[in-house]
Amino acid sequence: MWRMLPLQWLVLYFLFGLAIVFLAMWWLQGKPHYLKKGGKGLFKLFGTLWTTATVFTIVTVLAGKFLWSPLAATRWFSDRVFADVSGDWEGVLQAAPSGQPAGARVTDRVEVHIEQDFFQLEITFTSNARRTDSRTIAVWPERDAATRKQRLWYVYEARTPGPLPGDPAVYQGAGFVDVRKVRKTVLLEGLYWTNRQWQRNAHTAGTIRLHAAGSVPPAAPAGGVPL
Numbered sequence: 323m324w325r326m327l328p329l330q331w332l333v334l335y336f337l338f339g340l341a342i343v344f345l346a347m348w349w350l351q352g353k354p355h356y357l358k359k360g361g362k363g364l365f366k367l368f369g370t371l372w373t374t375a376t377v378f379t380i381v382t383v384l385a386g387k388f389l390w391s392p393l394a395a396t397r398w399f400s401d402r403v404f405a406d407v408s409g410d411w412e413g414v415l416q417a418a419p420s421g422q423p424a425g426a427r428v429t430d431r432v433e434v435h436i437e438q439d440f441f442q443l444e445i446t447f448t449s450n451a452r453r454t455d456s457r458t459i460a461v462w463p464e465r466d467a468a469t470r471k472q473r474l475w476y477v478y479e480a481r482t483p484g485p486l487p488g489d490p491a492v493y494q495g496a497g498f499v500d501v502r503k504v505r506k507t508v509l510l511e512g513l514y515w516t517n518r519q520w521q522r523n524a525h526t527a528g529t530i531r532l533h534a535a536g537s538v539p540p541a542a543p544a545g546g547v548p549l
Contacts, residue, residue, distance in 0.1 A: 323390065324440045326404045326463055343381070344374045386440035404463055404472055405501050408438035411510060413532035415449075434510075434532055445476050456480040456495075472501040473512070480516070493518040499530060509533055 324332070347370050348354070356363040356370075393399045394406030411434040430449055437444040443463060447456040456478040464473045477496045485491045497514030515527035 323404060323438060323443055323463060324386070326465060328402075339382070340374060340378055343378045344370065347373050347377065383441075388439075390439040401470060404465060405508065406438065407474070407501060407508070407510065408436050410435055410535035411532040412535045413510075413530065415514070415528055415530050417526045417528035428526075428528075432530075432532075433535070443474075445474070445478070447478065447480070454480050454482045459494075474499050474501070474510075480518075488519070490518060497530065499532070507533065507537065 351366075351370060354363065354366055354370075356367040391406050391408060394404065400406065413432060413434070415430045415432055417428045417430065432450065433448045435446045435448075437446075443461045444458045445461055446458065448454070459477045459479055461477075462475045464475060465471070466473075475496075475498045477494070479492065479494050481492050482489065483491075493516055495514055495516035495518070497512055499510040499512035502509045502511055510530070510532040512530055513527070514530050518526055
């Protein structure tokens, strides 16, 4: 998620962050005057620089792992960077299998877990109907600066223990979800498609609609599927 940060923010963070840590190390070491101590002063300076880089790296890692949710919970940060979508979600997939009669749809309830911080973004799907688990191959956040539209693209691989006759045990898929706010409730809505049973021209595609686990979802749009 750090790629979503404006470049100037990253530059300022590194410049001011390193400067503040260096001054803190200099003060803790007794405010040495490096240039007046000859070779020992230069050796002391290199030691301070090494300590500064180490401490700054540790602080950056800890901040990246634990500060995402508190920052993204603020409206200003979530609008300027990206919303906090980490946690557990639940909802429905409405599939339209290829080769099936028009209007034929299959609805499947799913549980989704999202891990999100400044360094990682991972999505895990579990199908309640088929007990299918998926692992993330790639996830890419996208933000439209003009419309403030936020979207997650993803590619995944699904595995179904004990598949039904004719179903593959492993298949791949891709899709996207848009982050939407409806009456202060965050929804994830989008499309997905898979290569499941592609040899028979029966691969699936459809819609996905998720809300935070345990919350009361708003009513589905006209023609949609209630969550």
